[in-house]
Amino acid sequence: MSRFDHRKYQRPPRVTGFTRTWPEREITRAPIWVSEDLRDGNQALLEPMTVAQKQKMWKLLMDIGIKEVMIGFPSASQHDYDFVRWLIEEDQIPDDVTIAALTQCRDHLIDKTFESLEGVSRAIIHLYNSTSTIQRERVFEMDQDGIIDIAVKGTQRVKQNAAARPGVHWRLEYSPESFSQTETDFAVRICEAVMDVWGPTPDDRIIFNLPNTVEQVGPHHHADQIEYFCQHIKNRDSVIVSVHTHNDRGGALAAAELAMLAGAERVEGCLLGNGERTGNMDIVVLAMNLYGMGVDPELDLSDPDEIIKVVHECTGIPLHPRHPWVGELVYTAFSGSHQDAIRKSLRKQGEDEPWQVAYLPIDPRDIGRDYQAVIRVNSQSGKGGMAFLLERDYGINLPRWMMLALAPHVQRESEKVTGELGSAAIRSLLFQHFDRQAPISLVDYSVRRAGEGQKVSVTLSEDGDQFTLEGQGNGPLSAFVHAWNEYTGDEIAIADYAEHALSTGSDADAIAFVQLKSDTTRIPAVAEDADTLSASMKAIISAINLSRETDETGQRGGLTALAG
Numbered sequence: 001m002s003r004f005d006h007r008k009y010q011r012p013p014r015v016t017g018f019t020r021t022w023p024e025r026e027i028t029r030a031p032i033w034v035s036e037d038l039r040d041g042n043q044a045l046l047e048p049m050t051v052a053q054k055q056k057m058w059k060l061l062m063d064i065g066i067k068e069v070m071i072g073f074p075s076a077s078q079h080d081y082d083f084v085r086w087l088i089e090e091d092q093i094p095d096d097v098t099i100a101a102l103t104q105c106r107d108h109l110i111d112k113t114f115e116s117l118e119g120v121s122r123a124i125i126h127l128y129n130s131t132s133t134i135q136r137e138r139v140f141e142m143d144q145d146g147i148i149d150i151a152v153k154g155t156q157r158v159k160q161n162a163a164a165r166p167g168v169h170w171r172l173e174y175s176p177e178s179f180s181q182t183e184t185d186f187a188v189r190i191c192e193a194v195m196d197v198w199g200p201t202p203d204d205r206i207i208f209n210l211p212n213t214v215e216q217v218g219p220h221h222h223a224d225q226i227e228y229f230c231q232h233i234k235n236r237d238s239v240i241v242s243v244h245t246h247n248d249r250g251g252a253l254a255a256a257e258l259a260m261l262a263g264a265e266r267v268e269g270c271l272l273g274n275g276e277r278t279g280n281m282d283i284v285v286l287a288m289n290l291y292g293m294g295v296d297p298e299l300d301l302s303d304p305d306e307i308i309k310v311v312h313e314c315t316g317i318p319l320h321p322r323h324p325w326v327g328e329l330v331y332t333a334f335s336g337s338h339q340d341a342i343r344k345s346l347r348k349q350g351e352d353e354p355w356q357v358a359y360l361p362i363d364p365r366d367i368g369r370d371y372q373a374v375i376r377v378n379s380q381s382g383k384g385g386m387a388f389l390l391e392r393d394y395g396i397n398l399p400r401w402m403m404l405a406l407a408p409h410v411q412r413e414s415e416k417v418t419g420e421l422g423s424a425a426i427r428s429l430l431f432q433h434f435d436r437q438a439p440i441s442l443v444d445y446s447v448r449r450a451g452e453g454q455k456v457s458v459t460l461s462e463d464g465d466q467f468t469l470e471g472q473g474n475g476p477l478s479a480f481v482h483a484w485n486e487y488t489g490d491e492i493a494i495a496d497y498a499e500h501a502l503s504t505g506s507d508a509d510a511i512a513f514v515q516l517k518s519d520t521t522r523i524p525a526v527a528e529d530a531d532t533l534s535a536s537m538k539a540i541i542s543a544i545n546l547s548r549e550t551d552e553t554g555q556r557g558g559l560t561a562l563a564g
C-alpha cells in the first residue's frame with residue numbers, strides 16, 4: 001500500500017435488528033447536562049488544572065447552571081482528590097447539584113474513590129471498562145465473558161462500598177467504554193449484567209453512558225446504535241441513557257443531537273469543546289443549538305465572554321474566532337450581500353416578533369454581543385455594509401444613488417489599506433469626494449414667500465469676489481437653481497434630493513444630499529450644516545463646485561465659473 005491509501009480502513013457495519021424512528025423526531029427539551037471539564041477536559045491538557053483552576057471552573061459551572069459534574073478521577077490524581085475534598089469540606093456543592101467521580105473497575109481504585117467522597121450526601125460513581133473488539137482482542141486479550149466479568153466485579157465492589165456508607169445517595173453510572181466500536185448487542189448484554197448486580201428502579205435509575213470514545217462512525221450510525229440500545233435494554237424505565245461523544249470526525253455535536261433524537265436523555269461534554277484529542281462534545285454549542293430552535297437549554301449562557309475567559313484561564317486554550325455561536329467573528333458579516341440583507345432585515349425586525357434576520361441565526365444581544373461587530377467593511381463588501389455603518393454610527397441615511405456613488409471610493413480605499421475600513425473612514429470618504437465648499441462658497445441667503453412659490457436671494461463668494469443671485473421657484477432650492485441658471489446661463493436641475501436631521505457623531509445638526517443634473521451628467525453631492533435648508537443650499541454648491549473638477553472619469557458637469 002502507498003503511504004496515503006484509504007484501503008487501509010474499513011467502513012464499520014451498520015446496526016440492524018431495530019426499528020429506526022429517530023429521523024422523524026424533534027428535540028423538544030434540554031438533556032441532563034453533565035460537565036466533563038474537570039475530568040475528560042482536564043485529562044487532555046498538557047498541564048492539568050491546579051486545584052485553584054478547578055475551583056474557578058467549578059464556580060463557572062455552577063453559575064451557568066450545570067447540575068451534574070464529573071469532578072475527576074480522584075483515585076488517580078492527588079489534585080483531583082484534593083479538589084473533591086475541598087468541595088465536600090467547604091460545603092461547595094449546592095443541593096440540586098450532584099458530583100460524579102470516574103474509576104476503572106479495579107478494587108483499589110474503587111475503594112480510594114469512595115474514600116475521596118467521604119462526607120458527601122449524594123454522588124455518582126462512574127465505572128468504566130472497554131468493550132470494543134479491538135480492546136477485547138488487542139488490549140485486554142479477553143473474550144466477551146471476561147470483559148463482562150470485569151464490569152460485574154467492579155459493580156459488586158461499588159455496591160459493597162456503597163452499602164458500607166449508608167445515608168448517602170449513591171448512584172451508579174456505567175460506561176461500556178468504546179461503545180461505538182462495540183457490537184451493540186454485546187453492549188446491551190454487559191449493561192444488563194451490571195444492572196443485575198446494581199438493581200436499579202424507576203425511582204433510582206442506573207445511568208448507562210454510551211461513549212463514542214473515538215468518533216469513527218457517522219452521526220446517523222451512532223444514532224442507530226443508541227436507538228438499538230434504547231429499544232433492547234431491559235427495564236428501560238430504570239435506566240437513564242447518556243451519551244459522551246468525541247469529535248474525531250468533527251461530528252461530536254451532530255452525534256449528540258441525533259443521539260438525543262434516538263433516546264438519550266443525558267449528555268456529557270465540555271464547555272467550548274475541550275477534551276481528549278479533538279475534544280468532547282461542546283456543551284455551549286449544543287445548548288445554543290437548542291436555544292436557536294426555540295428550546296429552553298436550561299443553562300444560562302447569557303455571558304459567553306465570561307465562559308470564554310474562564311475556560312482559557314483554566315485550560316490555556318484560546319477560542320477560535322469562528323467558534324459556533326460565541327466566536328469573536330460569528331456576528332460579523334464582511335461580504336456585501338450579507339451586509340445588505342442584515343441591514344434590511346434588522347430594520348424590519350419588530351421588538352416582539354419572532355427573530356427573522358437574514359444571516360443572523362439569533363439576536364446577538366441575547367448573549368451580550370451587539371451590532372457593533374455585525375458589519376465591517378473591507379474589499380469584499382458592497383454598498384449595504386458602508387450604508388449600515390454610516391447609519392449606525394452617524395445617523396446618516398444615504399440615498400440609494402449616493403450609496404452607488406460612494407461605493408467605488410470605499411472599495412478602492414479598502415483595497416489600498418488591505419483591511420477593514422471603520423465608519424469614521426467611510427464618513428471621511430463621503431465628505432472628501434462629495435462635499436466641496438470651494439472655490440464657490442455660501443456667504444448668506446434669505447428666503448421669502450412669493451405667491452405660491454418662494455424667492456431666494458443668495459450671496460456667494462468665489463476667490464474673494466461676492467455675487468448675489470436672485471430667483472424664484474416652487475421652493476427655496478428650485479429658486480436657487482433658477483437663480484443660478486439665470487446668472488450663468490447654465491441649465492442645471494435637481495434630479496434628486498434628500499435631507500434629514502442628524503443626531504449623532506457630527507457637529508452639524510442636518511445633512512443634505514443633492515443629485516444635480518446638467519446635460520446628461522448627474523452630480524451627487526453632500527453637505528452638512530446647522531439646519532436642513534442651509535445644508536441643502538450647501539449641497540447644491542458642492543455639486544456645482546464638483547461639476548467643475550475633473551476626476552478619473554473626466555470632466556464632471558462643466559458648469560460655468562461665476563466670474564467667467
Ligand SMILES: CC(=O)SCCNC(=O)CCNC(=O)[C@H](O)C(C)(C)COP(=O)(O)OP(=O)(O)OC[C@H]1O[C@@H](n2cnc3c(N)ncnc32)[C@H](O)[C@@H]1OP(=O)(O)O
Nearest residue numbers: 043073075076077103104105106128129130140150177213
Ligand atoms: C476513555 C477515557 O478517557 S478513560 C479514562 C482515562 N483516564 C485516565 O486514565 C486518567 C487517570 N489514569 C491514571 O492515572 C492511571 O491510568 C491509573 C492511576 C488509573 C491506573 O494506572 P496503572 O495502575 O498504572 O494502570 P494503567 O492505567 O496503565 O492501566 C493498565 C492496567 O489497567 C487495566 N485496566 C485499564 N482500564 C481498566 C478498567 N476500566 N477496568 C479495569 N481494569 C482496567 C489494564 O488491563 C491494565 O492491566 P494490566 O496492568 O494488568 O495489564
Ligand SMILES: CC(C)C(=O)C(=O)O
Nearest residue numbers: 128175177178211213
Ligand atoms: C470514560 C469514558 C466515558 C470516556 O471518557 C470515553 O469513553 O471517552
